[in-house]
Amino acid sequence: MGHYVTLATCNLNQWALDFEGNRDRIIASIVEAKRQGASLRVGPELEICGYGCLDHFSENDLYDHSWEMYAQILEDSRTQGILLDVGMPIIHKTIKYNCRIISYDGKILLIRPKLHLANDGNYREMRYFTPWNRPKYHETHMLPKLLREITGQHSVPFGDCIIETLDTTFGAETCEELFTPQSPHIAMALDGVEIFTNSSGSHHELRKLDTRLELITEATKKCGGVYLYSNQKGCDGDRLYYDGCACIVVNGEMVAQASQFSLADVEVISATIDLDDVRAYRSQKSAQLQAVQQLESYHRISADIELVASGHTFDPTLKPSTVQPIRYHLPEEEIALGPACWLWDYLRRSKCAGYFLPLSGGIDSCATAVLVHSMCRLVVEACENGDKQVISDVQAMCHQESDWIPENPQAIAKHIFYSSFMGTENSSKETRSRAKELAAEIGSYHIDMNMDTLVTSVVSVFEVATGKKPIFKIFGGSITENLALQNIQARLRMVLSYLFAQLLPWTRQKQGGLLVLGSANVDECLRGYLTKYDCSSADINPIGGISKTDLKKFIGWASVNFKMPILDDFLNATPTAELEPITENYVQSDEIDMGMTYDELSRFGRLRKVEKCGPLAMFIKLYHEWSQPPLNLTAEQVAEKVKRFWFFYAINRHKMTTMTPAYHAEQYSPDDNRFDLRPFLINPRFPWASKKIDEVVEAITKREKEIEASNLSVE
Structure with a gap:
């Protein structure tokens, strides 16, 4: 006859320390879950206080305020x-834990602490919390006075337990526990748990979602069951964008x-599942025979609750949810949507008047401008869909009346987006023209200006003070003079940017x-190809965690999908800083200046950070890759490229200590302030590693000569 149960999970756009706002969004999600007929609602990790509170988790006030909000929810x-x-x-x-609280009708059934903490990359959970290193163990937790008065309970179970209702059994795991080799859902399944919940604070990285969804679907594919995944969504106060994608999976099927990306603060999904499908699936896996081998069972907390709709009465109007294909975005779409949503959250929560962008006419500032345009497109779409929160926010941001609805992205941009081309005598007509056309296409309030007088005045101050006048390299100046003359232009643009942004x-x-x-894109940051304290x-x-290669693909995608053919001009232009004079025989080129291509930089970055390679390991891996067609590089050539990368990475590492907070999108981000904790004063020659590389090069060369001599003797 079937045992149909409707379950709900959600994406919530919570904000660190926004206790009342977070409370209201939690209640709204519960109301919506009930409207959809759900008997269980799951929310994201640390949803009451916000996941990204960081060192605020060390403040006892935060825990008191969380209890106060939870009491109001109950x-x-x-x-x-x-x-x-x-x-x-x-x-x-006296120990701080990251917890789930299971309740029903104002009564707390269980407090379940997180067993495995996320403690690498962007995550420092062990800085704030202690893992519950005692699987299947529980204690008694004394509730605060406020909760005792509300619930009538003095204490509740605290630990790794499961809930047994009148018709099924469910257990909770939290975020990182899904990624561990011994995930709790395995032991739960073998002990009869049919419904698993996972509450997460998982951030967006390009091409990462497939890994997460693969783990979620595999969780029930191998042992059967229903898996409800909930996630934080939005910018909760830092560099990360939590990308939602809450989902419900049954026996490995979505x-x-x-x-994954939207401006909705509250998004609830539900599904109706026949628990008999879980039981039938497990009977094929002989799970009941494996379960009896467990040495220790979970403590079961009995709840006098029925989750199955209509009890044992057949309801012909209730239909199980059908299987659907998993939805993924292309990387280009991820770039278009993720940073755009992050920009929207940052702007509306900061209460600033808008964004100012130095628009150079190059592809990086072009990509940044297009991301603001993408943000405006998402706002228009949300308004058309009747999102009251977005409508209210954009009206307040643009200082418009309550009946104003933006007709197109440009209608928003003209109020909140400002751009400026800050040209010098070294700027080309082409870049100036491209910047002006793009600003017109997007609808920004654009200033086209020259700053030669300012640059000349600053250089004149130095000349008067020292009696020395620096000149560019192509006119006979030294490398030191050339670099200083470039840097002063870039730094003055930063000063002007803040002046214009304020006025x-x-x-x-x-x-x-x-x-x-x-x-500045992630590759330029990694190489240090930027001026400290410049623009x-x-x-x-928004692009500080995105590679140049991906940005070019994004611009190509946006040219078609946003119907902006002007972007093709940016895509086909040679990347140049335009800080040196242009002559008949010389035009400054980024890749020539850097001594390496952007594709090479991406590979260096992944090997360094993701694959944890030092100089020697990087050389060996790249020799095997780049000595083959189509590159056919010699060992000496590969060694030179690797040494050059590590040298410039090291001497420019200090720049990362002052880098602008950037949207995190790439695993090899060099963000010194949080993600990539490396020293900024190291020997740039890496002398011992360089000697070891030279030894390997010598061995390779010797072996190649032996092989060549052997082949000649055979002939």
Whole structure:
């Protein structure tokens, strides 16, 4: 006859320390889950306080405020009649834990602490929390006075337990536990758990979603069951964008999937599942025979609750959800959507008047401008779909009346997006023209200016003070003079950017200041191909975690999908900083200046960070790759490239200490402030590693000569 149960999970756009706002979004998700007929609602990790509180987790106030918000959720009549899985931090016996709280009708059934903590890359959970290193063990937790008064409970179970209702059994795991070799859902499944919940704070990286969804589907493919995945969504106050994609999987098949990128603060999905399907699937796996081999069972907490709809009465109107294909975005779409959503959250929460972008006419600042355009497109789409929160936010941001709805992205951009081409005598007509045309296409308030007078005045100050006048290299100057003359242009652009960002709204009789956008890509940051405190110094940088290669693909995609053929001109232009004079025989080129291509930089970056290679290991890997067709490089050539990369990486590492907070999108991000913790003063020659590389090169060369001599003797 079937045992149909409707379950709900959600994406929530929570904000670190926004206790009341987070509470309201949690309640809204519960109300929506009930509207969809769900008997269980799952929310994201640490949803009450926000996942990204960082060192605020060290403050005891945060835990008190979390309990206060949780008490208000329990007291709200709208949260009754549904089983709730809510995330918040808790102090137990003076130790801080990352926890799930399971409740029903105002009564807490279980507090389940996280067993395995995320502690690499962007995550430092062990800095704040202690893992519950005791699987299947539980204790008693004394509730705070406020909760005792509300629930009538003095204490509740605290530990790794499972909930047994009248018709099924479910257990919770949290984020990182899915990624560990011995995930809790395996032991739970062998002990009869049919429904698993996973509450996460998982951030977006390009091409990462398939890894996450593969683990989620595999979790129930191998042992059967229902898996409800919930995730944080949006920018909760830092460099990360949590990319949602809540989903419900049954026996390895997707039956419901939420969006990965959207501006909706609350997104709830549900699915109706026949628990008999789980039981039949498991009977084929002989799971019941494996379960009896478990030495220790979970402590079961009995709940006098029925999750199955209509009890044992057949309801012909209730239909199980059908299997659907998993949805993935192309990397180009991920770039278009992820940073755009992040930009929207950052702007509306900072309460600034808009964004200011130094628009150079090159592909990096072009990509940044197009991301702002993509943000505006998403806002228009959300308004058309009737998203009241987005409508309210954009009206306030653009200082418009309550009946104003933007007709197109340009209608938003003209209010909140400002750009400027800050040209010098070294700028070409082509870059100036491209910048102006792109600004017109996007709808930004654009300033086309020259800053030669400013540059000349600053250089004159130095000349008067020292009696020395620096000149460019192509006119006979030294490398030192050449570099200084380039850097002063870049640094003055930064000064002008902040001046314009503060005053441009004032010139239009608008209130507030602008956030300055940076546009240095991840490869240039890795190589250090930027001037410290130049126009890469900004308030935020939406492309700072994206490679040049991916940015070019994104611009090609946007040219077609955003119907902006002007982008093809940026795509086909030679990347150049335009900081040196242009002559008949010389035009500055980024890749020539760097001494390496952007494709090479991407490979260096992945080997260094993702594959954890030092100079020697990197050389050996790249020799095997680049000595083959089509490159056919010699060992000496590969060694030279590797040594050059490590040298410039090392001497420019100090620049990462001052880099603009950038959207994190790439695993080899060199972000010194959080993601890539490396020293910034090291010997750039890597002398011992270089000697070892030379030894390998010598061995390779000797062996190649032996092989060549052997082949000649045979002939």
